[in-house]
Amino acid sequence: MVQKVVIIGAGPSGLLLAHYLLRRGQYRVEIYERRADLRLVDASQDRTFPISLQERGRKALREIAGLDEAIAAASVFCNGTMIHRKRGRARKFPRATPILTLDRNRLVMILLQQLTQMYPVEQFSIRFSCECVQIDQKAKTVTLQPGQGEAFLLNYDRLVAADGARSQIRDILVRDAGLHCEQSDVPDAYKSVFLPRLDPALGIELEPDKIHGFNRDNQTRMLMVPQPGDRLNGVLIFDVEQNLNLSTKDEVLTFFREGFPLFGQLMSETEAEDFVKRPVGRVLTVRCDRFHEGDSILLIGDAAHAVSPSIGQGCNASLEDVSIFDRLLEQYEDDWSLALPAFTQQRVPDAHALKDLSDYSFPRTQGLKVEFFLRLALKKLLHQWFPQRVKPFVFDLLLDHNLSYSQILSLNQGWINKVKRSLR
Template identity: 45%
Template sequence: MKALRNIEGLEEAVKAISLEVTGTIIHQKNGKTSLITRQKPLISLDRTRLAIALLEKLTQKYDDSRLKVHFDCECTQVDFAKKQAKLQNPETKVDFTVDYNLLVGADGARSVVRESFLSTENFECQQKYVPSAYKSIFLPSDNNLERNLQPGKIHSWRLDDTTSVLLLYQLDGTMSGVVTFPYKQNQVASLSHAQEVLKFFNENFPEVGYLMPTSEAEAFVARTVSRVSTIRCNRFHQGASALLIGDAAHAVSPALGQGCNAALEDVVIFDKILDENSDNLAQAVEQFSVRRLPDAHALVEMSDYAFPLSKRLFIEFILRQRIAKILHRLFPQKFLPSLFEVISEDTNSYSQVLDYYKDWIAKVKKSNEKLTVRA
């Protein structure tokens, strides 16, 4: 929310379409639950609603003489020498070219701007897919289960093969989330009929199965299996007039819920660097790479390896969360809270957080890589 405060009225507008999340409820197959509370609540909101709120504030602040917004367009090519970007409407296939002084590539994990960087000298980019795949899930509201699926909490289920469900309430009382599962040798992707889907959820995630109507089961079958890729670059700028931010620069898995936060933090940091350099773009874009790379790489590392795949380490992970909470409450100067509490505080850089929890991250990394090789 720190980034939103710099624009008058934006923080209030986003809060109005958000829900507070105060903890996570872990559901067991036998119906028992355990609660992991948070010291400070998280803010949860729909990505589309956030984009609309940002666009509304943008168009309110600047009229057509200073701002031109083109919808339904995608970047297809960038010429850094001429400082030109070619755009296309995917439906009409009509191309048009725009000149720029500063090109900000915020076009996601499959960034065309970043792909154009590959033709420049000494640019390196590593793209890696996480071991799991996912499908989205959407459930109607049901007041009878509010006691077990209470609002304001992340609801989590997990099977021994690491298949898991994460659900969150939305403003209208419905629930949405993801089902994640091993990309190879999984049982979810093989579900081909609505009745198979309902049977799978009723047997493995009964609370979810109870809420799922046949229409959602049919929609679940039709949804494609998706995968998440992570991105590491050796720089985020090209020359003095092009810059990568957000997922285009450092796409991460959603495990820690920091993708949007990191993108907004990119904007805050670049704005600060512009002030420090009196809006000198040549100096600012280079400084952004220097200042942001360590934190971006640290976030990718933590997102990849904060959660263990093995059952034994996952039990240890849950215990660590509980013990960290108790010890921090008793001895706050000596013991840190859990990684998930610390990373959500804007007082800590991602590099600092990784340094605090580097032993755990290294332990999970070693274990996960062994299991991934076996699979």
């Protein structure tokens, strides 16, 4: 019998899960998304940011025919990072393996386009500007509130919370079903920035295959990533307590031209006006004790385990969730009453390990920063000489998609504990 799966949230995890479920042939999928249809809105007003995808995430995309190719075609492969400075030449940090980078909203659009091209509306539908506000687990219904008009009830056989770090469904399960979940706000806030990569009149041509960073001080930095069409998309990251006083176009232009001269020169008046109107993004980290409820509710992606973007793993882990859940459906012949607890059992330890790796891989104190770079260089060298005996340091290990996050953590537990202790 065909089961109806209602997915709340059309982010990377919800959309990729729809692909996997539809491929299994025994599900009808309906997605409800709070935001407007990205294919129709002006992206310059929207909150987005560049995402780096490594083999861990790409492997999950590759299982759906054509998806990884479509995403790779819309991405830029960066073979290093350039840290620009007010004075002096930029510092180059090359990468042995180029990394795929693309805008979060572009990733979402490709996942969606492929779904709508592959499946008829009888099998797959999506409704935008429609927010999940309540669930009734006994009656198996969700209450959805469209942007305009009356709220309505919808029944489901299975419900998926793919509604991101601030998941409404997770909050309801915490309140009503005894789900245990710790949440904490990261002090960093961010705002999207869109710039040209070149300005021949000013003689500026930023390398097309590098991530471009600029640290104004310990609290304020920019990360810009090349996009197809000679554009740079990125973010200004700042401490949320800091009042940047950026409420007019002129204030924005002065702020970027003084604090980030290279990027400031590339900023047009229109971009400065748009920047004022864009919302500030906050990052919430989430640590739950299970990723399911009963035999019909699944939490996936950031809704289950949001982490800080410091090591660029949140999306990779969210996509990996999907292929792991699919494997469990296969193993238990689509019996969700078995696949759901098995998902919790397999994935919760990895999610907790990922949170520790994201929170504590980067040192904050000066002394540990020096030790960090020494360890990085030494482990790299020793690994080249004795590949069987010495594993690379944490960042290089994250690239090894055959290792789970729990394994990566246990190989670096000493370092992680040291950073943790330095913050007490």
